[in-house]
Amino acid sequence: MNSLLWPIVVPAVAGFLCLLIPRRVRVVREVLALVATVWTFVVAIQIFRGGEYFLQQDWLQFGSFAVAFDLRAYQFSSFVLMFIGFFGLVVASYSAAYMAKSDVGKRYYTYLLWTVAAASGVVLSDNLMILLMFWEIATILFYLLVTLGGTKQSSAAARKSFTILGFSDCALLLGIVFLWAIGGSLSISHLSVKLGSGFAYITFILCAVGALAKAGAWPVHSWVPAAAEGAPTPVMAFLPASLDKLLGIYLLARLSLDLFIMDRAMGLVLMILGAITIIFAVMMALVQHDLKKLLSFHAVSQVGYMVLGIGTGVPIGIMGGLFHMVNNAIYKTCLFLSAGAVEKRAKTTDLVKLGGLASAMPVTFGVTVIASLSISGVPPFNGFFSKWLIYQSLVSIQQPIFLIAAMFGSALTLASFIKVLYSVFWGERPKKLHGIKEVGFLMAWPMVALALLCVLFGFAAQYPLQKFIGPVVGFNFEGVPEKVSMVNALWSPTLATALMIVGLMVGLIIYLLGRVGRRREARAFIGGEVLDTDQTRVAGTGFYDTIRNLSGFRGVYNDADKGVFDPYFLGGKLGAKLVRALQDLHDGVLSSYLSWSLIGLGILLFLMMM
């Protein structure tokens, strides 16, 4: 069998086997899942080291619309494949402990393994239709995984996710068919369409909607926070935090690097989308009271950087975007896993009810600190380097506004993670949470491994850049002078570094502002009565309500809560009106139905006789 089939077939078959294994022998299922994911990971590494692989197999032919089962592994796809395998392994191990008591474990592992198979299929396929099929299968599996949450919110979350992703998949389908109409082929490695005509722009936008929705960029982002409310935490860590980012950004990169020859205008659109995503989502994240939901808004916000980086169209920016894709997957998965650890022990993710867990859960605390610093772009962790590349590219193409947006977003990210760290790990511990213990090895090692990767990819950033990402970017958009050479940009101390520090300072100031006037420690004196600590303790979320209540922001936040910025909500309202109008027309009165038919006949006759 062609080695390209292994990463698809093995997890798929293992998934089927998981369904067959009786419910009670949990261990077999877990071992099987681990073996399958380790196997996928190892094969992916081999494929990566082996260079290019092909598999060509004709399948269906509709006229010149040839759906061929073509697979191709090259630098880019095999490095993404490697990370898919890695995250699969990490999450499978973590879930063994997390889902131990769950009665949906059987289906959970099946869906998990199938998701690995589908994601591998997406990155390996060289035919757009095959890509789309794996893509949609991944969407359905995500829907099924969210439903495993089993609560009322899971149902709503699953519905919302599937609706938004289903819409974007439809857009992608249409985009692919249009792309075939322009380029005359479905083969990804043969297509190269020049943007220029309006039709080509529409095609690109349709395809990009598919990619952006999967990645979770504004305005098709709202399924991510919705899913966070219902899905089991490892599912969040696996799909919206890592795999969906990898897939979405992978497709976006393929679109803008290979499938289309980009121009400045489209690049600018991407950059604007990216900047809005960064700022909007991070502002929302600041005021969240739930750990998972807060993280999910960051999962949206970080996509903005990747889109921004790819939108710049200069090699350094694209490199930054792709590197950020990897880095974000690492630290965001780490953050979700640690949130899961907290949830597992404390039985809640409500920031108001958490606090002071640092001493009880030192490992979780440690990895959260590292991942938080990473996501905030603090040197020397990995997030810093990818953001730095993106800032560099923005400087080089002289786009100060986007630069400011990106850095401001970074500052706010730091501010909001200070909130997380304070609310969960510092401060006074609520009484309920006394006697809490650290999570076990199976849950701890994935977090630690990911945190180590954060450090590794920071200190030795040139390694992944040269090995994984550098070779992918041999490209620049039309009309951009290639004056920014890679070496030059990577290691010269530029404006970006300085602005970076300014960004950090802004974050610190915001943090300090929240604490001004609260530094004096004293017991509250209430006429001699002794209050217990639960009543006097200050939850970390309180500081940030200040932001919410700032004049000018309050209205915006209230609107956001009502869903005014959510196309899902707006579309739903509009659709409901349309449906209502049509329903009112169908009044059930025979004579009006009869008259429609006769009027229809009249129009037909009129047209015919003209």
Place this chain on the structure above:
Amino acid sequence: MNHILPLFVAVPLGTAFIILILAKVWRKAGVPFALLTSICLVIFSVSVIGQASIYRMGNWPPPWGIVLVLDGLSTLLLLTISVISFFALLFSIRYMDRYTAKPKFYALFMLLVAGMNGVVLSGDFFNLFVFLEIASIASYALVAFGCEEEELEASFKYLILSGVASTFILLGIAILYSLTGTLNMADVARTIGNMPANNAVLFAISMFLMGFGLKAALVPFHPWLPDAHPAAPAPISAMLSGVLIKALGMYVLIRLIFNVFGLSPFLSSVLMILGGLSMVVGGLLAIGQDDLKRLLAYSSISQIGYVAVGLALGTPLGIMGGLFHLINHATFKSLLFLSAGAIEYSTDTRKLSKMGGLSNRLPVTTTSAAIGFLSISGIPPLNGFWSKLIIIIALVQAGHYILASVAVLVSFLTILYFMRVQRHLFFGDLPAKLAKITEVPYLMRVSLVLLAIMCLAMGLLYPFLSGTILDPARDVILEGTAYVHRVFGV
């Protein structure tokens, strides 16, 4: 071999009468006879795959004698009718337990099948009309079979609207007869082909578009369907939505437009507009329904729109997509209506808002319903995905980008109403009233599971289907008025 052709009509017609007569002495005669006939019809229709023949009644050559014409297109329809009616019958054995007058049900069912087979095979306008009426009248009676207020009202509306349509069809036939002096379809085609352009022909075509458009439930001729299809017993809903609107509506429309009149660009765009309207209006209305079967009925309008659009394109790929969607829709829509019937059988309600968490109690029923819905939403690798894809590709190929976008958008609407249904099938709490429900009887489940497997198999076996039944049917449509030569044996 062509002596088998009259049997397609004669056998079910005869069975219908035998059942009624035998019922006087053996009350349970309906099931075995109907099932046996249905199996015979499946065997007949499988045996005629790949053949094309003309049967001259009493050896009178056309245009004088009555002819039955078997070709790729009629084979496709015969196969669809017999397979779906077999599953519907299998399902109805236990489902009909709660109704009285079962022999009448099976007799009417057979009459319905006989009428549809007759329409599909007949080679002249007169017989076409007769069989059309046989099938229609049987369906009026079957819609009203429950004899409750809702059923009677629905049936009455259906009767009136469909009766008006039949009248206009008859008027169209009369005009053609006065113009050409013949009722044989091939002869009419030949005569019209030799005549200069004529307003009377256009008038007749308008009559047919309205009449058969109403039978096919194309918007704006659709409003009878959302009343009639939900009111009927589930197996009949499956038959009506699954095959009747296609056999009486879509098939005749296509046969006339392509083989008798010849597709003009104008006719093509009229049909495409009707199809596009149906897709959108049906899809939107389906989202707003609380009644599961009504939702499915609106969705039928939407899906028949796809078929119309695909066929109206007139390109090989478009016709292929339209025909494939036609048989796919027959499969998944009958699956869905039967599942809805099974759910109603267990829960005694069709209101989605009164359901919740059914999947634990009715695992087989809800899973097959989910497969049907995934298929209708166009999720790969189920059959609905491929046929919609082919239609969309064909639209883009022909340069109809906007209609292609509409087709994709409607497939998103389909996902929306699936989301609406799954909320009640799989989630939520089981209402206290439904605490004691159990899975439906074995035979009903068999029918559901087989249909669900068919949905998957037809998706995976597209190349096979295309080679055996779809390509010949497409070629018949593509040959256009060359149909004449085939019938006259030139």
